[in-house]
Amino acid sequence: MSLTRLLAVARKEMIHIRRDARSLMIVVVMPVVLMLLFGYGVSLDLKGLPIFVYDQEGSQQSQDLLKRFEASEYFHVARVVTSYAAIGRALDDGRAKMGLVIPWDFSDRLMQGGPVEVQALVDGTDDNTANVLIGYAQAVVQGYSSQVQLDWLREHGQAMQPAPVSVETRTWYNEDLESSAFIVPGVLALVMSVIGAFLTSLTISREWERGSMEQLISTPVSAMEIMLGKLAPYFVLGVFDVAVCAAIAIAWFHVPFRGSYLTLATSSALFMIVVLSLGFFVSVIAKSQFAASQIALIITFLPAFLLSGFLFAIEQMPVVLQWITRIIPARYYVSVLKKIFLKGTATGMLGADLVPLAVFAVVLAAVATRSFHKRLD
Amino acid sequence: MTEPMRNGQESAIVVVGLTKSFPGVRAVDGLSFEVRGGEIFGLVGPDGAGKTTTLRMLAGIMKADAGDAWVAGCDVVRDPEGAKHALSYMPQRFGLYDDLTVDENIRFYADLFGVDGGERQARSTQLLKAAAMSEFRGRMASKLSGGMKQKLGLVCALIHRPRVILLDEPTTGVDPVSRRDFWRILYELVAEGVTILTSTAYLDEAERCHRVALVHQGRLLFCDTPANLKAKLSKDVLSVTSGEPRSVRSQLEGAEGISSLVLTGDGVHVVVDDAARRIPELETRLKSAGVPFDAVQRVAPTIEDLFVDAVAGGAAGNA
Numbered sequence: 001m002s003l004t005r006l007l008a009v010a011r012k013e014m015i016h017i018r019r020d021a022r023s024l025m026i027v028v029v030m031p032v033v034l035m036l037l038f039g040y041g042v043s044l045d046l047k048g049l050p051i052f053v054y055d056q057e058g059s060q061q062s063q064d065l066l067k068r069f070e071a072s073e074y075f076h077v078a079r080v081v082t083s084y085a086a087i088g089r090a091l092d093d094g095r096a097k098m099g100l101v102i103p104w105d106f107s108d109r110l111m112q113g114g115p116v117e118v119q120a121l122v123d124g125t126d127d128n129t130a131n132v133l134i135g136y137a138q139a140v141v142q143g144y145s146s147q148v149q150l151d152w153l154r155e156h157g158q159a160m161q162p163a164p165v166s167v168e169t170r171t172w173y174n175e176d177l178e179s180s181a182f183i184v185p186g187v188l189a190l191v192m193s194v195i196g197a198f199l200t201s202l203t204i205s206r207e208w209e210r211g212s213m214e215q216l217i218s219t220p221v222s223a224m225e226i227m228l229g230k231l232a233p234y235f236v237l238g239v240f241d242v243a244v245c246a247a248i249a250i251a252w253f254h255v256p257f258r259g260s261y262l263t264l265a266t267s268s269a270l271f272m273i274v275v276l277s278l279g280f281f282v283s284v285i286a287k288s289q290f291a292a293s294q295i296a297l298i299i300t301f302l303p304a305f306l307l308s309g310f311l312f313a314i315e316q317m318p319v320v321l322q323w324i325t326r327i328i329p330a331r332y333y334v335s336v337l338k339k340i341f342l343k344g345t346a347t348g349m350l351g352a353d354l355v356p357l358a359v360f361a362v363v364l365a366a367v368a369t370r371s372f373h374k375r376l377d
Numbered sequence: 378m379t380e381p382m383r384n385g386q387e388s389a390i391v392v393v394g395l396t397k398s399f400p401g402v403r404a405v406d407g408l409s410f411e412v413r414g415g416e417i418f419g420l421v422g423p424d425g426a427g428k429t430t431t432l433r434m435l436a437g438i439m440k441a442d443a444g445d446a447w448v449a450g451c452d453v454v455r456d457p458e459g460a461k462h463a464l465s466y467m468p469q470r471f472g473l474y475d476d477l478t479v480d481e482n483i484r485f486y487a488d489l490f491g492v493d494g495g496e497r498q499a500r501s502t503q504l505l506k507a508a509a510m511s512e513f514r515g516r517m518a519s520k521l522s523g524g525m526k527q528k529l530g531l532v533c534a535l536i537h538r539p540r541v542i543l544l545d546e547p548t549t550g551v552d553p554v555s556r557r558d559f560w561r562i563l564y565e566l567v568a569e570g571v572t573i574l575t576s577t578a579y580l581d582e583a584e585r586c587h588r589v590a591l592v593h594q595g596r597l598l599f600c601d602t603p604a605n606l607k608a609k610l611s612k613d614v615l616s617v618t619s620g621e622p623r624s625v626r627s628q629l630e631g632a633e634g635i636s637s638l639v640l641t642g643d644g645v646h647v648v649v650d651d652a653a654r655r656i657p658e659l660e661t662r663l664k665s666a667g668v669p670f671d672a673v674q675r676v677a678p679t680i681e682d683l684f685v686d687a688v689a690g691g692a693a694g695n696a
Binding site: 002007008009011012015020211212214216218219221222375376377 | 458462474491
């Protein structure tokens, strides 16, 4: 192995990257765009959902209930209408996620001691949102209901009694339940998949496609020197982008970072080896830039997006999919990221994630190395 | 099998029974030839003759199915990496990098061959001057003409002073001026003792080689100096100059005493058994058919005549 030759290949690769606008964009701009996109654009929080209200009575009591809906940060009373049909239209065209109907005898029946029902019409096209809405609406109505009960007891001279059981909740790790804190660390896995696998798959297959590989392999440069020389620049750029993304997450999105930077670096390096090896392997097999880059995205970016637990919780997937996630390296990396960002889990406790990641890195690097020969056939 | 000692000193390349098949086709079929140190040896044949496959096996980038080959004293079939420091290979397609400048391409290849900075400067200055490319050092390879690209390929291939050079159709698609530069550099190299094996589909270019091997469908037809090859043709060659060479050919095809017909720029070369007897016959035949022609005269055979006649004869089974 000659360092001169390895560096010669690496230097040439850097020139390719510097002169190729597409590669440069992917290395410099894409990480920032992905961070902002997922940090701002993808919000799993439901806040300020528009509701239409049909208050058939318009009494003091019905207004009190509506005020409670207004006061909740989850709802926004977009409009007060005067017919069922108006609510139906609003749900149809998406101007409202929920319609609330307060009956004409609302206050009378409250006076008589109830029971009284308010109607909530919910847009069920997105079942997750619908469930959350129903939960929020019930909580608001429940709160109002308790207040009415307390007022009644007080008026009748009875002692105030606190609710017999109540839950005192406190959320750990992501205290404000900000979805950006949940999502943003996982973006690192996406960025690395693109840089490591996508860009790498292009660079090797380009040598085959343009015919330069033929002349390259006729020189004394070894297969290992070609591979390491080609991958070294992407490794450095990938690690650099991880640092940029982590900085954006911490400084811009105020995602807490509670773990060790060394663990971040180690796990990122391991994952980088995984994606570089996959990208290299694919481009050796495919030998065309288009095919290689498509395959690279399908086997790294897509799983990192869908099956890593980055956006969708693995525990909620069908059992078969849960098994499949075990062979997705991104799953272990995302798991490490979430733990060191939010939980501050000690490195020693991350074995269940770091060990599989290291095994993937070693195995895939070996596969990549063995796949490449200085031969045309 | 070890390299025959008698060849050890003087032969730069020895090929014995080299064979390579691809699905459905035997590209190289028991090919044997020797290239002596310090000569330009031409591997001549049409597309699909197996020239590229042969060169790739000699360059150590393709496995042979059978046979042996030594390049610069090294068994490249068993140890494909062994000769790589001593040889340089230029593929038919431009094998360098379009997005690198002339100098950057040269530097890359110099580094791969372990040529240090000072030597690289001296050598590249000298080679670029010989290639008439000194003022293009900073130019992107993508901005070079086809001929200049091939010359840059040659400069990169020569930066480490190889002992053996393998060139695959180096002048295909190259303008006449660059082609002349190219051959001048090759002759200078040979004067320094370098051995050159070049393939070409141009039979006129074969005449510039010291010796040539005519190959067809992976097999060797003849191997000798151009002069001896031409003498090998025991038949006579007639040149029919005509404005309608294709009509002449179709009219004469299959006529008695004619073994093959070769289209040339301004007519047809006709290989016949006996010139004196066939000239009048031929003229009569063309006149009666109303095919216009200027003259029929006997000419010296070219390598192309030999090649075409050998292939045609082989096909007819009466070589």
